[in-house]
Amino acid sequence: MNIDIAFKNDRCTIQPLPEFEKYFQKLSGLKSRVDVWGREVYFDAPRLEAGHSEQADAPDGSVVFWYPGNKLCLFFGGTPISPVVHVGNIKHGKDILEKVGSGEKVLLEGSNG
Secondary structure (H helix, E strand, O other), X not given: OEEEEEOOOOEEEEEEOHHHHHHHHHHOOOEXXXXXXXXXXXXXXXXXXXXXXXXXXXXXXXXEEEHHXXXXXXXOOOOOOOOEEEEEEXXXXXXXXXXXXXXXXXXXXXXXX
C-alpha cells in the first residue's frame, strides 16, 4: 500500500508500515494545510489510537505521528522536538519537501503502486 501526498506543485509517495495500513486507509481524501519546521513538513491528521511505542528520533525519510499536536510529520532531515510514533517511510519525492511552504494545501490519496 502506498499513499500519495499532493502539494501545490508536486507530490511524494509514502509507504505505511504494515501495522498502520488501516489508519492510512482512513486518511485517503484528507485535505489539510501544511506547516514547515526545520526539515520537517507536518499537518493535522486524525488521532492515531493510543498504545503505540514512541521514540525520540525520526530517521531521515520517515513518516511519524506526533500525539501532542495530532500531526502527521514527514522528516527530510532533523529530529523531532518530542517523542513520535514511526508510522511509515517516504518512498518517492523526498526532495520536493524542501520546496513546500507553510500554508500550502495538501491532499492524501491512496495508490496501488
